[in-house]
Amino acid sequence: MHLPFPMLSPALWLDLLIVLPSVTSIHSLCPSLCLCGSRSLFVNCSGTNLSSILILPPLATEFLDLSSCSLHTLPPLHNLWRLQTILLAQNVILQVGDGYWKSLRSLQILDLNGNKIGNLSVSFSLGLDSLTHLFLAHNLLHCISKYSFQHLHNLELLDLQGNLISSLDSGAFRSLTKLRHLQLQNNLLQSLTNDDFSVLQRLEFLDLSGNRINHLPSGVFTPLHSLTFLNLQNNKLRHLRFQTLSSLPSPGTLLLLSSNPWECDCDLQRMFGKLRSLQRISLQDGEDLNCAAPSALKGRALTSLDTQLCVAETVTVLMITLTVAVTVVGAIVTAERSRKKGPRNQGNEMCGQE
């Protein structure tokens, strides 16, 4: 049986919520505009215009799909204490009120992709202690405060791609010790600090592509013991220090670095040479690294310049090698000469001893 729930005032709605558990079975509560399954533990209202309608999901709902419902604000969902997944993607939600999730103690997956959220309050994560997956992609976030994610101790996946994030507060991710997957691509980040990823020892996947990163401090990846994928494509990197990558302690990482404005000089050439010899790091797009500077080399592939960039160095090295070689040969010749003389001398001595 489906009960229709037309527009109710929030007060009445809350009253109903308090009364209902004692008077009805779970199944009868499937909102008329929604599809319910598995004894109403699964409620799907996706695609329904709920901008001016309050729906009343069964209190035992575990899965609630409210994506593409034209929602401007979050619906009142207090007391859905069994809710594990809520999909709120592709709505027009501007803000998440303080403590909104407080009673949703079982929530594991929260999808807020494709809304218009411009900031996260400092108590955004209050109550989200069980959350493992948080999707905030394609919103209007411009910075991440150090408090916004402070209660997300169990978070494994955080998707922040496609926002306007230009800065991370120091310690923004400091509670996320279980994080394995972090998507920060297509934001406006310009730089990172050694603190940013300091607790992310379990992080396996880090996508920083499509930002404006022009500098990476040499210790920024040092804490990432489990990293298997690192994408830095499409940033503003001109140079990169070998130590920044070599200090990555993970036993095996796939690395992407193309579409950066590389300044091709001998240092860079050598850096990539050393990187190639590092077994732990596998550069996936080494063939696609193109020079942006100097102007004479603009657009050239770095791999095509093997012999050119370090010519001066090569000449120096050749000179040294030659000098060493001459010295060695000289020494050998001298030694050979004295060896030829040697036995006679030795013989004489031995004879003298006899």
Ligand SMILES: *[C@@H]1O[C@H](CO)[C@@H](O)[C@H](O)[C@H]1NC(C)=O
């Ligand atoms: C919910 O229903 C919509 C359309 O009715 C469908 O596209 C969507 O896949 C459903 N969601 C889930 C999680 O099954």
Ligand SMILES: *[C@@H]1O[C@H](CO)[C@@H](O)[C@H](O)[C@H]1NC(C)=O
């Ligand atoms: C949703 O419904 C409201 C009120 O009924 C209406 O003003 C709005 O245009 C509708 N939105 C969409 C996307 O249909």
Ligand SMILES: *[C@@H]1O[C@H](CO)[C@@H](O)[C@H](O)[C@H]1NC(C)=O
């Ligand atoms: C956060 O965003 C909302 C809605 O966009 C806005 O009203 C509010 O002033 C913002 N708060 C801060 C601290 O920027």
